[in-house]
Amino acid sequence: MPFKPDQRWSDVTPRSQFMNRRQIMAGAALLGGSLLGGRAMAAGYSTDEPPNTLEEISSYNNYYEFGYSKEEPAEKAQGLTIDPWSVEIAGMVDKPGNYGLADLISGLTIEERIYRFRCVEAWSMVVPWQGFELSGLLAKVGVQSGAKFVAFETLFRPEEMPGQDGGTFPYPYVEGLRLDEAMHPLTIMATGIYDQPLPKQNGAPLRLVVPWKYGFKSIKAIVKITLTDVMPPTTWNILAANEYGFYANVNPGVDHPRWSQASERPIGGGLFGGRKDTVLFNGYGDQVANLYAGQDLRVDF
Numbered sequence: 001m002p003f004k005p006d007q008r009w010s011d012v013t014p015r016s017q018f019m020n021r022r023q024i025m026a027g028a029a030l031l032g033g034s035l036l037g038g039r040a041m042a043a044g045y046s047t048d049e050p051p052n053t054l055e056e057i058s059s060y061n062n063y064y065e066f067g068y069s070k071e072e073p074a075e076k077a078q079g080l081t082i083d084p085w086s087v088e089i090a091g092m093v094d095k096p097g098n099y100g101l102a103d104l105i106s107g108l109t110i111e112e113r114i115y116r117f118r119c120v121e122a123w124s125m126v127v128p129w130q131g132f133e134l135s136g137l138l139a140k141v142g143v144q145s146g147a148k149f150v151a152f153e154t155l156f157r158p159e160e161m162p163g164q165d166g167g168t169f170p171y172p173y174v175e176g177l178r179l180d181e182a183m184h185p186l187t188i189m190a191t192g193i194y195d196q197p198l199p200k201q202n203g204a205p206l207r208l209v210v211p212w213k214y215g216f217k218s219i220k221a222i223v224k225i226t227l228t229d230v231m232p233p234t235t236w237n238i239l240a241a242n243e244y245g246f247y248a249n250v251n252p253g254v255d256h257p258r259w260s261q262a263s264e265r266p267i268g269g270g271l272f273g274g275r276k277d278t279v280l281f282n283g284y285g286d287q288v289a290n291l292y293a294g295q296d297l298r299v300d301f
């Protein structure tokens with residue numbers, strides 16, 4: 001759905017009405033406009049939950065390249081050079097190569113997606129991203145038959161990413177998705193938040209967002225995307241395989257070995273905000289549960 005200035009978070013229309021219109025359009029897009037049943041309307045991609053503020057989203061971050069605290073990335077990421085930026089497309093694709101960012105994105109539709117975001121540490125936010133569907137990019141570069149996974153890599157530049165200098169963390173940060181997960185319409189490459197370029201601390205200029213998975217899957221500052229036929233290594237799995245699986249689907253029924261995943265702390269909830277129950281697949285089960293039919297989510301955690 002293309003960007004329409006009158007249909008976004010900033011709209012003066014009462015929120016319930018504008019979300020309804022959005023969902024109708026998303027449903028129409030899904031079904032080619034043929035059948036507007038109640039089910040289709042529920043399949044809108046954006047949540048109508050109130051988004052966190054830009055201040056909250058850009059001041060409480062996980063980005064170990066800029067330190068282990070939640071506050072350091074907002075300050076230390078400002079020195080990162082994000083222009084020029086290029087992304088290497090490699091592996092089982094028809095059009096491999098180094099693409100400048102503008103080139104990579106040209107022809108793809110940037111749209112708003114208001115998604116719930118759930119960190120494995122059991123805090124959560126609601127973020128109004130701008131981005132494009134990863135499937136569009138993959139179609140553009142031509143995925144070859146036999147490819148089964150997509151691997152992603154973050155920039156390695158210790159001069160500008162102080163956390164990468166020394167230490168034991170295995171940089172560059174790497175992540176991966178199964179091809180069907182990567183092709184899912186909920187999976188986006190984000191380029192902005194609240195209609196502004198992505199803040200550096202949030203992964204500028206390009207980061208992955210997979211809203212039904214724990215936040216660590218949503219790798220920041222991507223410089224390489226590789227199509228492969230083997231499950232790629234992922235940073236948190238390398239660090240602690242018993243704590244962080246490849247799939248990392250949000251699941252209140254599978255606890256982290258050191259803490260419960262049954263509930264979460266919404267950021268910005270205030271002193272009396274309290275916790276809320278975590279929902280399987282972060283509430284996106286209607287759209288994504290079928291990807292995991294026949295899999296044991298306790299084994300494939």
Ligand SMILES: Nc1nc2c(c(=O)[nH]1)N[C@H]1C(S)=C(S)[C@@H](COP(=O)(O)O)O[C@H]1N2
Pocket residue numbers: 057060061062063064065118119120154173201202203214215216217218219220221
């Ligand atoms: N390169 C890189 N990507 C990363 C991380 C990181 O440390 N380095 N942290 C991950 C984790 S654990 C989370 S919860 C999200 C946080 O995204 P946010 O800061 O935009 O909320 O980024 C993910 N992507």
Ligand SMILES: [Mo]
Pocket residue numbers: 062119120121214215216
């Ligand atoms: Mo996280």
